[in-house]
Amino acid sequence: MMEYHKAPQLQYLRPHIFTSAEQAYRNVQSQMEPINQSLIVSGESGAGKTWTSRCLMKFYATVAVSSSLKAHDTVERIERRVLDSNPVMEAFGNACTLWNNNSSRFGKYIQLQLNRSQQLVGASIQTYLLEKTRVANQPVNERNFHIFYQITKGATEDERLKWNLPCNSLFTWLPNTERTLEEDCFEVTKQAMLHLGISSETQNQIFKILSGLLHLGNVEFVSPDDECMQCELSEHSKDFLQIAAGLLKISEDHLLNQLRIRVIRAGRQQQVFKKPCLKSECSIRRDCLAKVIYAKIFDWLVSVINRSICADPSMWNSFIGLLDVYGFESFPVNNLEQLCINYANEKLQQHFVAHYLKAQQEEYEAEGLKWSFVSYQDNQKCLDLIEGNPVSIFSLLNEECRLNRLSDAKQFMARVEKALAVNECLSWDKFTKTPHFIVSHYASSVCYQTEGMTEKNKDPIPPELLHLMEQSKDSLLQNLFAAEEKIDETRQRKSLTVVSRFKSSLENLMNVLHSTTPQYIRCIKPNAECQPANFKKDEVITQLEACGIVETISISAAGFPIRIPYLSFLERYGVIGKKHLSLRLTAIGCSPTKKRRVEDHVENAEDMPCEAVQVILMTVLSSKGLNLTSCDQADSHRLLVHCGKTKVFMTHLMLELLENARTRLLSQKAFCIQCSWRRYQKRQHERHNRAATQIQAAVRSWLRRRRKLKQDQAARAIQRAWRRWRAVMDALAAAELDDTMVEESHCESLHGSSAGGVTENFMEPLEGATLSSKAADFWSWPFRLILPSAPTLSVTIKASGLQRLGSVLTALQLNFGISNYKVETNQFDEGVASIRARPQVAIKFHLGQSPLLHAHTSPERSDSSLVGLNQILLDK
Numbered sequence: 100m101m102e103y104h105k106a107p108q109l110q111y112l113r114p115h116i117f118t119s120a121e122q123a124y125r126n127v128q129s130q131m132e133p134i135n136q137s138l139i140v141s142g143e144s145g146a147g148k149t150w151t152s153r154c155l156m157k158f159y160a161t162v163a164v165s166s167s168l169k170a171h172d173t174v175e176r177i178e179r180r181v182l183d184s185n186p187v188m189e190a191f192g193n194a195c196t197l198w199n200n201n202s203s204r205f206g207k208y209i210q211l212q213l214n215r216s217q218q219l220v221g222a223s224i225q226t227y228l229l230e231k232t233r234v235a236n237q238p239v240n241e242r243n244f245h246i247f248y249q250i251t252k253g254a255t256e257d258e259r260l261k262w263n264l265p266c267n268s269l270f271t272w273l274p275n276t277e278r279t280l281e282e283d284c285f286e287v288t289k290q291a292m293l294h295l296g297i298s299s300e301t302q303n304q305i306f307k308i309l310s311g312l313l314h315l316g317n318v319e320f321v322s323p324d325d326e327c328m329q330c331e332l333s334e335h336s337k338d339f340l341q342i343a344a345g346l347l348k349i350s351e352d353h354l355l356n357q358l359r360i361r362v363i364r365a366g367r368q369q370q371v372f373k374k375p376c377l378k379s380e381c382s383i384r385r386d387c388l389a390k391v392i393y394a395k396i397f398d399w400l401v402s403v404i405n406r407s408i409c410a411d412p413s414m415w416n417s418f419i420g421l422l423d424v425y426g427f428e429s430f431p432v433n434n435l436e437q438l439c440i441n442y443a444n445e446k447l448q449q450h451f452v453a454h455y456l457k458a459q460q461e462e463y464e465a466e467g468l469k470w471s472f473v474s475y476q477d478n479q480k481c482l483d484l485i486e487g488n489p490v491s492i493f494s495l496l497n498e499e500c501r502l503n504r505l506s507d508a509k510q511f512m513a514r515v516e517k518a519l520a521v522n523e524c525l526s527w528d529k530f531t532k533t534p535h536f537i538v539s540h541y542a543s544s545v546c547y548q549t550e551g552m553t554e555k556n557k558d559p560i561p562p563e564l565l566h567l568m569e570q571s572k573d574s575l576l577q578n579l580f581a582a583e584e585k586i587d588e589t590r591q592r593k594s595l596t597v598v599s600r601f602k603s604s605l606e607n608l609m610n611v612l613h614s615t616t617p618q619y620i621r622c623i624k625p626n627a628e629c630q631p632a633n634f635k636k637d638e639v640i641t642q643l644e645a646c647g648i649v650e651t652i653s654i655s656a657a658g659f660p661i662r663i664p665y666l667s668f669l670e671r672y673g674v675i676g677k678k679h680l681s682l683r684l685t686a687i688g689c690s691p692t693k694k695r696r697v698e699d700h701v702e703n704a705e706d707m708p709c710e711a712v713q714v715i716l717m718t719v720l721s722s723k724g725l726n727l728t729s730c731d732q733a734d735s736h737r738l739l740v741h742c743g744k745t746k747v748f749m750t751h752l753m754l755e756l757l758e759n760a761r762t763r764l765l766s767q768k769a770f771c772i773q774c775s776w777r778r779y780q781k782r783q784h785e786r787h788n789r790a791a792t793q794i795q796a797a798v799r800s801w802l803r804r805r806r807k808l809k810q811d812q813a814a815r816a817i818q819r820a821w822r823r824w825r826a827v828m829d830a831l832a833a834a835e836l837d838d839t840m841v842e843e844s845h846c847e848s849l850h851g852s853s854a855g856g857v858t859e860n861f862m863e864p865l866e867g868a869t870l871s872s873k874a875a876d877f878w879s880w881p882f883r884l885i886l887p888s889a890p891t892l893s894v895t896i897k898a899s900g901l902q903r904l905g906s907v908l909t910a911l912q913l914n915f916g917i918s919n920y921k922v923e924t925n926q927f928d929e930g931v932a933s934i935r936a937r938p939q940v941a942i943k944f945h946l947g948q949s950p951l952l953h954a955h956t957s958p959e960r961s962d963s964s965l966v967g968l969n970q971i972l973l974d975k
């Protein structure tokens with residue numbers, strides 16, 4: 100998948116359905132009108148349409164994912180549900196036929212919804228005409244819908260009890276049970292239903308109803324002896340009726356009566372009459388009830404799936420549609436179902452013919468291209484025969500229904516013969532006795548039996564049966580039949596038959612297909628026996644011829660498969676012209692006036708689109724080294740591209756050249772944008788850096804100035820304080836010195852020389868303040884308190900003798916350094932007159948160290964160390 104998704108040129112890869120899928124995806128990405136795409140998968144029954152659709156869904160689920168984690172989750176959820184819808188739809192809508200073990204008995208159109216980034220955001224499923232007759236009538240050697248076999252074969256013991264499905268029970272509506280197919284996988288269906296939001300309880304309800312239908316199928320009637328009497332149940336049917344009524348949760352008597360008594364309303368007053376039905380009528384009513392219940396369950400499942408996978412319309416803006424309708428069928432006995440199926444295939448073939456073969460060739464002519472017509476097989480006549488106006492098979496069938504008379508197969512055949520014999524697609528087999536008609540379809544001729552065709556077209560649902568189901572106690576059945584009354588009234592008013600409903604739904608589908616760009620996928624069946632590795636050439640060729648592949652190849656080879664209107668072309672490739680044009684015109688020596696004129700064509704392309712387009716084409720072709728002046732090469736250009744009246748016609752090679760040129764140019768432009776953006780970002784970054792540096796410098800200088808200012812202020816304050824303090828101290832010291840001198844003389848007279856210690860009179864207020872004359876005592880505790888508070892220390896030494904003086908001086912010198920103290924001797928007596936501490940000691944301490952650091956330190960008592968005293972002094 101990724102190989103095809105990432106391939107720059109798809110046509111160089113091996114042909115594969117992923118080529119078509121990827122092409123459709125790229126078309127959506129290019130946003131060229133029509134943006135929406137359709138992949139029409141067609142082919143005979145068993146050729147592989149459903150298989151292909153499944154692969155396509157997986158492809159889109161893989162490539163249309165987002166890189167963002169959140170979106171990825173959504174896509175994965177949708178993808179899971181879209182893929183899960185397959186087993187559920189196939190279980191309820193597919194059956195084993197003569198041509199295919201897993202044949203789709205309904206048509207489906209799946210719309211994969213994409214958002215602006217072309218990511219898968221949702222999906223919706225539209226179904227067409229389920230072959231519900233299969234519920235009650237299975238052709239010989241064919242089977243009922245897979246789901247019936249799944250529940251009878253795959254139910255657990257518990258479930259069998261709940262659904263009344265004992266092992267080995269035999270059901271009339273369940274033929275060929277001995278054939279086990281890989282499709283009989285009940286667990287897979289249950290799991291998928293669960294993922295789609297159908298709870299186990301609801302599943303249980305559904306399977307119970309289906310089991311009820313199987314039991315209903317075993318109910319048989321016996322004709323009464325008296326025709327006026329009601330039909331009786333056959334002996335073995337009584338139990339089945341009882342179980343069926345129980346599983347459908349309706350009254351047994353009520354069910355029996357509705358099956359064998361017809362209610363007729365007649366007259367203006369709508370008088371009610373009850374009429375016993377014939378045995379055959381009872382069986383028809385029983386089958387009708389089963390079919391309507393099954394069809395309703397199928398429609399309900401489709402609506403549940405759609406609710407689960409459909410995205411809000413605001414979330415998506417384009418879609419890719421996958422159409423998988425039942426394949427062309429030709430059984431030994433064919434009836435209305437096959438007529439409808441083959442009619443749908445004819446419609447699709449017509450779409451292909453109209454879109455690809457007819458329209459393409461007509462367009463070549465209209466656009467003035469030289470073109471010799473390739474003849475092809477047009478199936479319009481066949482379609483006229485089936486659906487045409489005023490007379491066709493469908494119109495005759497509808498008329499028969501409206502006449503409301505007992506249907507007669509021979510009569511209908513005669514009417515068809517009379518009215519439509521002129522149509523060459525209609526014929527009869529003279530040797531077949533059963534009433535029939537043969538239609539020559541595009542694929543092959545098919546013989547249709549007219550027996551029961553009108554009845555099938557009427558598809559009557561007796562209202563009393565609908566009322567019966569409305570009264571069911573089962574909530575799901577109640578739901579399914581609640582809206583029935585209104586729908587039924589509408590249907591009766593419009594008297595819609597099966598074919599008219601099918602025709603109108605197909606017309607809607609065709610309208611959708613016409614509004615999208617189609618991609619066709621033709622499935623070819625290698626052999627009719629569904630055998631692997633068996634390729635039957637003749638059968639394959641017949642299919643290829645029938646679906647018009649041979650003509651398609653001829654037209655594609657001779658023609659221009661790509662057609663783009665001028666304006667769309669200029670919108671996409673105009674960019675190439677602008678860039679190369681100027682260079683090219685200069686290179687070929689174009690005069691400035693001419694150059695401007697040509698450039699104007701590109702600029703104002705709307706006025707002269709053809710010239711502008713030619714300029715672009717010339718640019719691209721000449722850049723490939725082809726010289727336009729050469730006649731031969733101009734011819735070779737015409738094989739690649741042709742400009743019509745309103746469109747450019749080209750081959751894939753030309754498209755590739757254009758796309759390459761555009762990609763190269765866009766990548767150059769992107770590179771330029773990246774460079775400019777990076778340059779711009781760099782400049783921005785540098786500017787930001789410069790601005791930040793300037794801001795930082797300004798802030799730093801402002802901070803520094805402010806700090807300096809504060810420091811200067813502080814310094815001045817300190818200086819002022821210091822000067823003031825020094826002046827005060829000096830004054831104090833001077834005053835103290837004077838006082839001491841006076842006191843000294845006074846003390847001397849009082850004590851004489853008897854006192855041998857040192858006395859300090861200003862120590863008086865301090866507790867224990869005695870200063871010993873010994874050097875050790877000198878740094879005793881109180882002393883340190885005195886020194887700072889009295890920077891001028893006055894000591895009177897009474898003791899005489901040089902020895903003491905010397906020791907005091909030594910102590911002082913050791914302790915403080917003599918330079919810090921002014922020691923004065925007595926002028927007239929022995930000894931020291933005064934020791935004055937210089938104020939710097941205290942100043943140093945205050946500025947130098949935090950007092951808290953040594954707050955716990957007590958004076959050192961060791962003789963050898965005087966550091967303690969220093970420290971304390973500093974601390975203080």
Ligand SMILES: Nc1ncnc2c1ncn2[C@@H]1O[C@H](COP(=O)(O)OP(=O)(O)OP(=O)(O)O)[C@@H](O)[C@H]1O
Pocket residue numbers: 142143144145146147148149150151199200201202203204424425426427622
């Ligand atoms: N590409 C394939 N590779 C392998 N097997 C395939 C392929 N295509 C189809 N088959 C086989 O062929 C069988 C029939 O294919 P499928 O059911 O897709 O046919 P169909 O065209 O949808 O038929 P119908 O119209 O009856 O529904 C598949 O069950 C599968 O076994």
